[in-house]
Amino acid sequence: MEWFTAGDYWWSRLAFQRTLAALYLTAFLVAASQFRALLGEHGLTPVPRFVARVPFRSAPSLFQLHYSDRFFAAIAWLGVALSAAVLVGAADAVPLWAAVLMWIGLWALYLSIVNVGQTWYGFGWESLLLEAGFLAIFLGNARTDPPVLVLWLVRWLLFRVEFGAGLIKIRGDRCWRELTCLDFHHETQPMPGPLSWFFHRLPTPLHRVETAANHVVQLIVPFALFTPQPVATVAALTIVVTQLWLVLSGNFAWLNWITVALALSVVDGRLIGDLAGLSDPAERGGPPVWFAVIVIAATALVLVLSYWPARNLIVKQQRMNASFNSLHIAGAYGAFGSVNRHRHELIIEGTNVQPVTADDAAWQEYGFYGKPGDVRRMPRQWAPWHWRLDWMLWFVALSPAYGRSWFDGFIERLLMNDPDTMRLIRDNPFPDQPPTHIRVRLYRYRFTTWHELRETGAWWHRTYVRDVSPPVRLGPETSPHTST
Structure with a gap:
């Protein structure tokens, strides 16, 4: 089973999972603090009214079985507690089977919220968090090295996020092709940040450079994710830098941060360990047979479901931020296919x-x-x-x-x-x-x-x-x- 795991990515897996846990924590806190006004029994789009007309198979959720504001709060705060525990290392301190159950719990709890979230949860980063969270279930914990198959699935997800976003721009608004979109975007984006004013006032030639660099990072660099090291690490770090630039220029919830998390899984773990001053982890045993079986089964499932997002990348009428199944696995991503001028x-x-x-x-x-x-x-x-x-x-x-x-x-x-x-x-x-x-x-x-x-x-x-x-x-x- 030596082919099955990749010891060099131990620290990469750790960086990805801990960052993902922090984002789960944020998402559950947002849900806990905002749901009553938006989705509660007396909210703007009440969950009971939604589940009364939408069947379970179309939106699988615990709230299809029962809903009350108290129950929703319990689910959200359970998600907060579980993600906080994973963030501080609980999933690495328990047996492998227990860690798998913890990650399944996070995914299932947040899936239950997203699938009844209606218009308030119609953003691409919701499905992206769920898909990344699904893959995290099968990455294991400190008791074993990360499975190679799942590491490749994470790269495939990162590729779709970046390449899909690049294609939707080139196929969409002509200002992306003319390198003029950033003359408007920093001003007209949904929620500007404290530096957005300054980004907007950059000289016009720098806006052209920004736009051209975006095309390179989203349309060319993603292919390098599938090359051997150290090229794949350089590609991943290029994506990280680009995402941090976007973090500085605006507010896009956890879209940029989850893309950073995905990219960290591609970076050579030895580099992460050296930069963080961490010693090599202790000797790990091989993966149990049951774990290898579920990893292979999950890989087969994702590959089958990947037909639809792969096809979406090559058709002219590319869909942006679309889920092709109610489990939010193997979705389509992208952003700002068109940019408002005012x-x-x-x-x-x-x-x-x-x-x-x-x-x-x-x-x-x-x-x-x-x-x-x-x-x-x-x-x-x-x-x-x-x-x-x-x-x-x-x-x-x-x-x-x-x-x-x-x-x-x-x-x-x-x-x-x-x-x-x-x-x-x-x-x-x-x-x-x-x-x-x-x-x-x-x-x-x-x-x-x-x-x-x-x-x-x-x-x-x-x-x-x-x-x-x-x-x-x-x-x-x-x-x-x-x-x-």
């Missing part, structure tokens, strides 16, 4: 002034954690934390269709000062008494120039576009009604 933001305002007038002085603005609002507030760094409501409000500003199932309910909860909803909002201008009316306006935002920033201290300049919703109030049926 940024629009929904600004939500309330008033208690009677009678209701159009006078702006009578209206007070709600502030969000990640979504731009106050022009003087520097964007914050949140990733890998994920503010789901803020992201979806960015999409609704692009098209009201993204909010068809929940936006009216969100306005209703603002009019009620719903405590769970208010926990997702940074600045509630009506902490003691809910507003009598809410209105929604659309503004065009742009980053200020160097001169404007020095003169006004404002990071953004905004221009009123139109009213999205006139003033509404709660009607007798406790739903928003247009004010008369």
